[in-house]
Amino acid sequence: MEAAAGAHFSGLLPSSPSSPSSADVDSSMQHFVIGVSGGTASGKTTVCDRIIQQLHDHRVVLVSQDSFYRGLTAEESERAHDYNFDHPDAFDTEQLLECMGKLKAGQSVNVPIYDFKSHKRCSDSFRKVNASDVIILEGILVFHDQRVRDLMDMKIFVDADADVRLTRRIRRDTVERGRDIDSVLEQIRGMHTLIRDRDVTISDFVFYSDRLIRLVVEHGLGHLPFTEKQIVTPTGSVYMGVDFCKKLCGVSVVRRMLSCSNNPYRKSSGESMENALRACCKGIKIGKILIHRDGDNGKQLIYHKLPNDIAERHVLLLDPVLATGNSVYQAIELLIQRGVPENRIIFLNLISAPEGIHRVCKRFPSIKIVTSEIDVALNEDFRVIPGLGEFGDRYFGTDDLLSQRFMAAV
Known part of the structure; x- marks a missing residue:
């Protein structure tokens, strides 16, 4: 049953x-x-x-x-x-x-x-x-x-x-089937192994990233409040189910930062998580917050477009990587300024550094963070270790190495 x-x-x-x-x-x-x-x-x-x-x-x-x-x-x-x-x-x-x-x-x-x-x-x-x-x-x-x-x-x-x-x-x-829990969960770890591999193809990186993102989104939705709802089925039977909250929206964090590579702007974007959210929540509204970064300490909020009634909604904040927490810190501050209660914000990401989790939770104790894996630490360049590189560039094909490999294959 x-x-x-x-x-x-x-x-x-x-x-x-x-x-x-x-x-x-x-x-x-x-x-x-x-x-x-x-x-x-x-x-x-x-x-x-x-x-x-x-x-x-x-x-x-x-x-x-x-x-x-x-x-x-x-x-x-x-x-x-x-x-x-x-x-x-x-x-x-x-x-x-x-x-x-x-x-x-x-x-x-x-x-x-x-x-x-x-x-x-x-x-x-x-x-x-x-x-x-x-x-x-x-x-x-x-x-x-x-x-x-x-x-x-x-x-x-x-x-x-x-x-x-x-x-x-x-x-x-x-x-x-006589298997242990670790062997079952290792299959999820297998997807992490694929997307972290620097030699993975763009198509495989996107495919397995999307699978993990979908798991994170669906888990995040499980934290939303719901009420019991009684309905009548086509057979005339009464079914006691649940009704999830209707006031919901997504907000993706787009970070742009200066780089010394041939590509002067690198991007790590919550936009990569939007398709999974739309697949789970039909017709959901999605806002944007764009943060410019020159290094890790310099940050400037340069654009945001949010639903007018966002203060009345539960917000799923989207950013694939939580490193220092500086960008998401500023994004949460903006949401609170726009009237969103702290306990109505759920932050969804693929990987998190302990330093970022500590900083966000210390300042915003009512925030829920949903991630698929917590990595070891940040290095001296404030990159997540072992990490997976610049997620947005790899996902959208703007990473130099992946782009060269893709063009060679074509």
Whole structure:
């Protein structure tokens, strides 16, 4: 029940206008394939169970993509904590295609059984699956391969809050799959490893930064106040849910600072976090605060554009890196001057230095700071160590090294 409450359908796409819905499938419509995908621990299995319940007398079989994990080699098993089980190469897609093709053709198949503790297949045992009226194929990447998608008559994507999914995954992987919490959280650290690598491509840097930013934004939204709300569902049932605050806005901090490189102005911009916020909050208003810096001590607020009613709103302040805290300090001062209560400001960033956190929290004790990782310290040049460089330049492709590499590739 928990999974069903936290998940919702974000897409219900028949492969063609003539494809029937699950309610229309009858015994004359043989071998109808429904694909169910979504993030890990989003509630796919629960959704599949509900579909099976609704189909009543129809013969239904459920096939999980997890059954088609490739067995790890001895070398891979030794470093299983570093293995990416969420990558398409982790699955034997050819065998999956073979099994699904036979099922859709009305033939029974032997589906492999995978041991998540040993990361290997059970070589001497299989699960026999007979052909049925409806075949449900579920998995995190069942929509990745065009050949697999082409087998589907209906596709459903299950979406759920990232924090809810992380909680479920930790519980599932530790209780059901014999893994420890550290190995689960290391997957988030893996994304940090990619974006911190100076040799990463621009596309990979943007992709994995966006994933981390989305996690930070969704976690920040969880700190907003809400009230209980009772609604009536289309079935006439009463559902007790929650209603989040409507008065909300984002404010991105744009910092520009002099540099001795060929690019005289370097930029670290909260604008890189705006897309994730818009994806989570439809139609949200977003303001700007531009701060010019000449070195770390010199700072000047040179532009701001904020909603006229910002004093009545909760504010999500966006800046990917918290270093000394000077810029965000000034941004918070401006918000307070505009009438925003301190306890209504949530500061969202990707990485933070302890010095910056200390300074902001000491001056503004009611501010909430949400970050994905706290780094070691600031160096003598006031840069976050180990850090990830000038985030805005790397994200928007204005970093000299990345730009040169991109142009060479083109």
